[in-house]
Amino acid sequence: MxxxxxxxxxxxxxxxxxxxxxxxxxxxxxxxxxxxxxxxxxxxxxxxxxxxxxxxxxxxxxxxxxxxxxxxxxxxxxxxxxxxxxxxxxxxxxxxxxxxxxxxxxxxxxxxxxxxxxxxxxxxxxxxxxxxxxxxxxxxxxxxxxxxxxxxxxxxxxxxxxxxxxxxxxxxxxxxxxxxxxxxxxxxxxxxxxxxxxxxxxxxxxxxxxxxxxxxxxxxxxxxxxxxxxxxxxxxxxxxxxxxxxxxxxxxxxxxxxxxxxxxxxxxxxxxxxxxxxxxxxxxxxxxxxxxxxxxxxGLASRNLQSWVKNYQLLDGKGERLTILNNWETTYFDFNDEKLNELTKDTKKLGVDVFLLDDGWFGNKYPRNGSTSGLGDWQYNKQKLKNGISALGKEATANGVKFGIWLEPEMVNPKSELYENHPDWIIKQPERKEYYMRNQLVLDLTNSKVQDFLFKTVDDIFKEVPELAFIKWDCNSLIYNANSTTLKNQDHFYLEYVIGLNNVLERIRAKYPKVPMMLCAGGGSRVDYAALKYFTEFWPSDNTNPYDRIFIQWEYSYYFPSIAIDNHITDMGNQPIKFKTDVAMMGKLGYDVRVNELSKNDLLFSQNAVQTYTSFKNIVWHGQQYRLQDPYENKVASISYVNDARDEAIVFNYYVATLFTNGVSLPIKLKGLDPAKKYKIEEINLYPGTKSPIDKEKTYSGDFLMKVGFNPQVNANRTSVILRIK
Structure with a gap:
């Protein structure tokens, strides 16, 4: 220095x-x-x-x-x-x-x-x-x-x-x-x-x-x-x-x-x-x-910002990321030890790194069996989890996977012990009607006691589950009736709230500097460069329909690198699992699926897809991104990632036409390659039993691919195509 x-x-x-x-x-x-x-x-x-x-x-x-x-x-x-x-x-x-x-x-x-x-x-x-x-x-x-x-x-x-x-x-x-x-x-x-x-x-x-x-x-x-x-x-x-x-x-x-x-x-x-x-x-x-x-x-402006984010702002921006199986869309609030232990086995079967336990695992006097109760009472539910969350962590380890957990530390349900015991910890105007968003209120982080409570909530979970490997941090309510019962100057409220939140996150990161944390907040509604100092990634939207996600992920790419964007395969949307997976691979891959209900071929495809993703994920996470063909103006969307040596690239292509078309497309011009190098193009992540029409033995100069282009042959029958260019 x-x-x-x-x-x-x-x-x-x-x-x-x-x-x-x-x-x-x-x-x-x-x-x-x-x-x-x-x-x-x-x-x-x-x-x-x-x-x-x-x-x-x-x-x-x-x-x-x-x-x-x-x-x-x-x-x-x-x-x-x-x-x-x-x-x-x-x-x-x-x-x-x-x-x-x-x-x-x-x-x-x-x-x-x-x-x-x-x-x-x-x-x-x-x-x-x-x-x-x-x-x-x-x-x-x-x-x-x-x-x-x-x-x-x-x-x-x-x-x-x-x-x-x-x-x-x-x-x-x-x-x-x-x-x-x-x-x-x-x-x-x-x-x-x-x-x-x-x-x-x-x-x-x-x-x-x-x-x-x-x-x-x-x-x-x-x-x-x-x-x-x-x-x-x-x-x-x-x-x-x-x-x-x-x-x-x-x-x-x-x-x-x-x-x-x-x-x-x-x-x-x-x-x-x-x-x-x-x-x-x-x-x-x-x-x-x-x-x-x-x-x-x-494009260059985006790459400048993405490089800066990865090098200086995003927590562990140059590092690795964990793939996830989340239970939310599999079980919602309805689960017990037996169901979750089966899901840890499914995590191993699928081949991903982490089983993430989502909302619903806490609350006893007011059990968290829905969105109306329990929020703020961060003790495991003894009816659902008779052996506690510590046993889940051990079960995950025994099955060769890691364990993660969902939290929403800033929030409280009116139907909770926390609300009953600490009404002075809640943001609300005295003698005015409480207004709820998602049946909850926001805790007053301008109050140092509340900051201590949030830190203790996270710290206690680590004490109970020392092997905890991932945290999904949610934030589902806005601040209505802004007022603090302890703050002397209410003009300082909005600033002091953010300062209080950052104080908590600083303490968490001082004690647990490396544990990956996802910033959720009901989707991308709390995504900014300051937050990325504490989080390794963010959840861009609760809309996981892969067609919509193409556009959502495209727009985030103007400012945020792919390594920071969590994309999950879910039941949302009626597209085939290959299309869903190909879209999710354009970032940090995860699953919200019922593994035990996948067909034989869908399971085989998914297992192979995780391995395929592992083979190229570092190019997507750490390479230079080039938006090739705009989904708003073309029937095929295309985006690529090129490694620093410019000897390998991954190109994602998606069919986005909504009106009848004859299926004929012009070649897509690539970017970021070395014009003097020779390249071969192979289609990867194929569904079992299908054959690619692309000749993987043919060679092209980088000059040709950037000036003339290449046709990935995407159409209504081949709706997503991933190309590996080497």
């Missing part, structure tokens, strides 16, 4: 038309650069964000070439790097402050800059801005990941005023883009219909995407997005900014066009009902806004 902290004194540069001193600050990655400069008022401006120039000494020329002047309103639309409200800039601010004397005006000017070379790939730039009238400062933080072409941006705020300061708004970033047109790709969701995509031109005004849900904050809108500049970008062409806010709570993204040629993105915590009272000397740190820039379309 190279650890150097240097106070940089930047070269004094001057424009040809002015005589004021100018500071220029460069935030650079392998291909891109963000240039920040001061003006004659010592304001910090965003001068350029785009591809690096060959000659870095030409950056100061950029600002002088901008001849556009909005009449007499030059100051009104300054392209400030971080806008504070109450002064001359009247665009949407990143920061709004009520100072200790009641004044709401903040003017930030440049003070100094420091850089820290963390290692050969990461460089942190810290820019200090101060208000000359008040002892108030904002430090803009930019962490550049050189090889991934990714920047993390956040701010740290503190003051030494004679009294408290109230932060009314505290975004992580303002990012200014220049162009003639801007197109926003964003995602909206609902239960079982996650990550629906829409793309629109941003016209006048502000487009806001936000969440006020408290938990499951991505349920309605995703905190990830893409911006195309000048024209709609394709997979392989066009300028694209891809970004996401790393925060598991309420978020707000504002997209504001101004002066005809600019777009300002303001990203941060949603300040809805969340004024923050900041004491003198206290340091307020915002979450990180993560973004990348690509001049080669959406």
């Amino acid at each position: 190279i650890k150097k902290k240097i106070l940089l004194v930047y070269l004094i540069m001057s424009f040809g038309l002015t005589n004021f001193a100018q500071q220029a600050i460069s935030i650079a990655t392998k291909s891109n650069v963000l240039i920040l400069e001061t003006d004659k008022d010592n304001s910090l401006l965003s001068s350029y964000f785009g591809k690096k120039l060959n000659n870095e000494h030409e950056y100061p020329t950029i600002q002088s070439l901008d001849k556009y002047k909005p009449g007499s309103d030059d100051l009104f639309n300054k392209r400030e790097a971080y806008i504070a409200s109450g002064s001359l800039n009247l665009l949407e601010p990143a920061l709004t402050v009520t100072h200790s004397d009641g004044n709401k005006s903040t003017v930030l000017t440049f003070s100094n800059v420091e850089t820290e070379q963390i290692d050969q790939n990461r460089k942190l730039t810290s820019i200090v801005l101060k208000d000359a009238k008040y002892q108030f400062q904002v430090v803009l933080k930019y962490l550049a990941y050189y090889n991934e072409d990714v920047i993390e941006q956040w701010v740290e705020i503190k003051h030494q005023e004679k009294g408290i300061v109230v932060l009314n708004k505290y975004a992580s970033a303002n990012l200014t883009l220049s162009g003639k047109k801007f197109f926003l790709k964003n995602h909206y969701s609902g239960a079982t219909r996650e990550m629906r995509s829409e793309e629109q031109q941003l016209l006048h005004g502000i487009k806001t995407i936000d969440s006020k849900l408290g938990t499951r904050t991505n349920l309605l809108h995703s905190s990830s997005f893409m911006i195309s500049i000048d024209q709609l970008a394709t997979e392989d062409a066009g300028e694209v900014i891809a970004g996401s806010l790393a925060w598991s709570g309420n978020f707000k993204l504002d997209f504001e066009t101004f002066d005809e040629y600019y777009l300002r993105i303001t990203a941060g915590i949603n300040n809805f009902s969340s004024n923050y009272t900041l004491k003198a000397g206290e340091n307020f740190i915002t979450p990180r806004f993560v973004y990348t820039y690509s001049t080669s379309g959406k």
